[in-house]
Amino acid sequence: MATNPSLVVRLVSASVAISNRAGSIIREIMKAGDLGVVHKDKDKTDPQTEADRKAQRCIVASLAKRFPGVTVIGEEDLSQDDSLIEMKDSEEVLKVKCPDDLKDVKPGEVCIWVDPVDGTTEYTQGFLDHVTVLIGVAVNGKAVGGVIHQPYYNYQAGPGAPMGRTMWGIVGVGCFGCENKDSLGGKRVITTTRSHGTEAVQETIDAMQPDEVLRVGGAGHKVLLLLEGRASAYIFASPGCKKWDTCAPQALLNSMGGKLTDVHGNLYEYHKEVKHRNMGGVIAAARNHEFYVSRVPQSIKDQLPAA
Template sequence: MSTSVPLIVKLLASSVSVANRAGKIVRDVMSKGELGIVEKGKDDYQTEADRSAQRCIIASLAAQYPNINIIGEEDNPDTEGDVPSDWIVIDTDKDVLSLECPSSLQGVKEEDIVVWVDPLDGTSEYTQGFLEHVTVLIGISVNEKPVAGVIHQPYYKTLIDGEKKMGRTIWGLQGVGVGGFTPAPPPDSLIITTTRSHSNALAEKGLQAMNASQVLRVGGAGYKVLQLLEGVASVYLFATSGCKKWDTCAPEAVLSAAGGKLTDILGNYYKYGASEQRLNKTGVLAAVNNELHSYALSKIPEELKELQSKK
């Protein structure tokens, strides 16, 4: 790895390669059929795939970038300990490595960075067989702001030279754009994507206020943001607390790099410093462009905003 490549670009290139390996681990656990499910809380599950993928990601990044603060979802002792040597990834994605780093990020040091890791976003869907919803998320924040991110889909199927390939990796870098696919324009009508497994009365009230032509209920913050970028949905709304920083750091970074916007339902950006609370208390509102985001923000009832702002 060339020392002349700025740290942020190197870290993103490493994260792409690591996410690919973590995605294979996720598939391997499923193919063996022993998911090792643990219930962490109500409707909150952890599997062997969560644990193993996190061990792979954290061990690989920590080995190369020892002074970076890495925060993973699975803060369980079972995610620590010896890591198999073939899980330690030192490769870097050559396409990402060749990117020109924005001037604002060229001087970033390891101590300025917090990496937020969700090794398997959409665990509930994973256990129920909705595998297309599953993503591996690695978000890179500098001075509390998401600046780069990786969304890997382990079960995305593509044909390359007549052969089926599993997995797709999409990345975003502030000031550069996105790679791995080409974003599509939003649909002509207002289509909302939201949770399929963590809804409640407040969340439903926010959805009703949108008067959308269609509501898509899917799993995982990563998958919802991909629906925005692929032109499947117009807005991603979850009008109450529930998701965490590791759910939204990478998706926000990728969406922002594509010209989109992700905030809470009050229109405020979340901060991603290491000392910030993990829970996104005031919900999530995202859209593929500022115009759609402003429109959706204006439709959320003031009483709902006031209720969330008191949390």
């Protein structure tokens, strides 16, 4: 273990353990058989489940208890539950050397963005490998660390197989927990939304001239496809997603040399006063990010404000 780990390292270490606990909660609720679905919109396109509620109470209460003075913003508007506090750490994370520019970060400079169940619609529909838990750490508005936990990774492997995995990253340290196998064979594979498509999204994808399009749920899951080398870029030319969807994925991509921006190529900021909606869409890639930004039609860029 590093001597006197920095606040950022301790936050990511705690977030790994907390996300693992949240993943267990998500699986337990699914196994019990009552998801407790309510809808946050009149059109019933934005479901919330008991897994969203209980996992967020666990994450927010744990972070608030352990890191007073740090701002935590979650997708769900809930009170916290101190009975769900997780106090464990990841020894793997605590061993890393903190980059010099992050060593002296103070609690008031940190904002943490939490999506307790990214891919809730997919969770309710049985697309379980699309589901992730996202905890993103931002310092002075910049995404610098994060955790993507996939509670149902390996869930189809059969009885007794270990289930779930956690990826984490710190900019200047690296990205850990998954292997980039680059299985594309030179093909341009685009991943995008499976449930929130628009003409603008499709027009932008067509402009990329992809060899294949993967329509999957959850921003976390889409970025995992990039981290693993199973997709070339994540394209979403629409103002649909929020800061809690992209903070952790942006940090992990940045930590391995990739990039997540709006359609204009601007990085999103994550300070506590920022608007929650990402009005400028998403262009994410593990490499060649500039190419994808350059292929966004100007007419689409004119429709979406810059971050």
